[in-house]
Amino acid sequence: MIRLVRRFTAACALGTALAGLAACGTAQAPRAGHPAPSKTAVSTATASAAPSRPPTLTAGPGGLTPVFSNGPRTKGKTVAFTFDADMTADQGPRAEAGEHFDNPALIATLRAMKVPATIFMTGRWADQYPAEARSIGTDPLFELANHSYSHYAFTGDCYGLPTVSADRMRSDVERAYTAFRKAGVPHAMPYFRFPGGCYDKQALRALGGLGVTAVQWDVVSGDAFATDADAVARQVLDGVKPGSVVVMHCTRSAAPTTERVVRQVVPRLRAKGYRFVKVSDLIGATTGRS
Template sequence: MIPPARRIAAVTAVCALGAALAACGTERPAGTTRPVPARSSVSASPSASRPPVLTPGPNGLTPVFEHGPRTLGKTVAFTFDADMTADEGPRAAAGEHFDNPGLIGALRALKVPATVFMTGRWAEQYPDEARSLGADPQFEVANHSYSHYAFTPSCYGLPTIDASRMRADVERANTAFRKAGLRDALPYFRFPGGCYNDQVLRTLGGLGMTAVQWDVVSGDAFATDADAVAKQVLDGVKPGSVVIMHCTRSAAPTTETVVRTVVPELRKRGYRFVKVSQLIGESPGHR
């Protein structure tokens, strides 16, 4: 298990106040667990038609992925949470921007593949952008819930969804993707705030999804010092790392600058950028 990356002090303070982009925290709330999937030999690269998933954990628990193999070369996956909670429509209508076209443009210009974890509410607000991301082979899109409500109590101040509605919330996000014209969302799920426990993993069992966490916290949410965020990413990346960042202008205003800083430096260090699906396909326990 990789110890969580240290936080940037300013980001920590905001997270403690229960900010909406709850995944900016580095420490998992008490009681969260990681099921260990059954191990198998590493197979060939994933098929485009059938994205790889991890084998379910004991008693059918939803498997959890945090990083790829450390010994198969210098690869790193950038992930971006495009999150908007179900009650933030009025803020968007008033002009707040929960998207970040400049960031997506930078990734395209730098030719960096990436995995976007999108909420259904975000897809409803920005259907053209959702459809564009889904149609671009440089990106892959996965489920970040519909509402961005927490699946466990005490998750960085997020509203909490009842256990009886969790599966429906995940499925509602997929419905929102299809309505936006995004038809190829991957069978991966990122918990709002990164908060989960065994009960939640059992509740989502049977959906055929792999929960995707991370081992490098960028600290970009609500940060104002792009250099500090870039340093945190560069200090944390190891072979096979999954980095969490955000695709939301209003709450992660430095992310585009951070990407433009760290991408050339990581390439100079010999790293190659891949999508999460490739790391899962290279990991023991996938199918």
């Protein structure tokens, strides 16, 4: 769960996280923009299966996974809302005991207000809420992207989150795509958000070749564990610039104000001339594929 803003030495990564929270084929060479198939997990985002190949960034030096944090500042007043559907691999008992890691009211509000959004979902969340994952992932208003299967950190010292070893990072991402497919989402996007926003060169190298673009953000909403919707709304409104990516959460128990924040922020941003788009639209504008 994202909670704070932090700079990492290998790459600039804003993150907000807290311990204990969380919130795909034929054998062929991987194609740019889509995760490669593996022996144990096959991505839903293969170029042969998807109706069209979504825009992605070019890999970095040595094949490092590229990182995207915001779109162009000079191509109109657009903003992308992103929501992390967090649930860690070991939080099943908490869900069975009644804790809500989903947020149907938030999704309903986005639909009612016609706000496109990108949902970064963990595979464990999709396992817990398959009908909701399918509903989100097949709704053209939204795009569903990868937030790992386990929501374990891809670096050490990431706000107390458990860590996944370097040799399991790739399979953790692939496992999430498999979970989405099992839930009924055939074309999850080739975008990945690191749990907690934490990454380094080792993590970028481990995911190299999957064809995913790592998606960060430039506006931290501060909705995690917030109880004052007005304060969160002000933080979003103060931070948004043309091309911004805003990070929020789709986890009822850990981000209870988010639906109210959306109701406040959307009309105000529209009054300022902003148009809501998906992450793919911003990446497309960046690469010239919009």
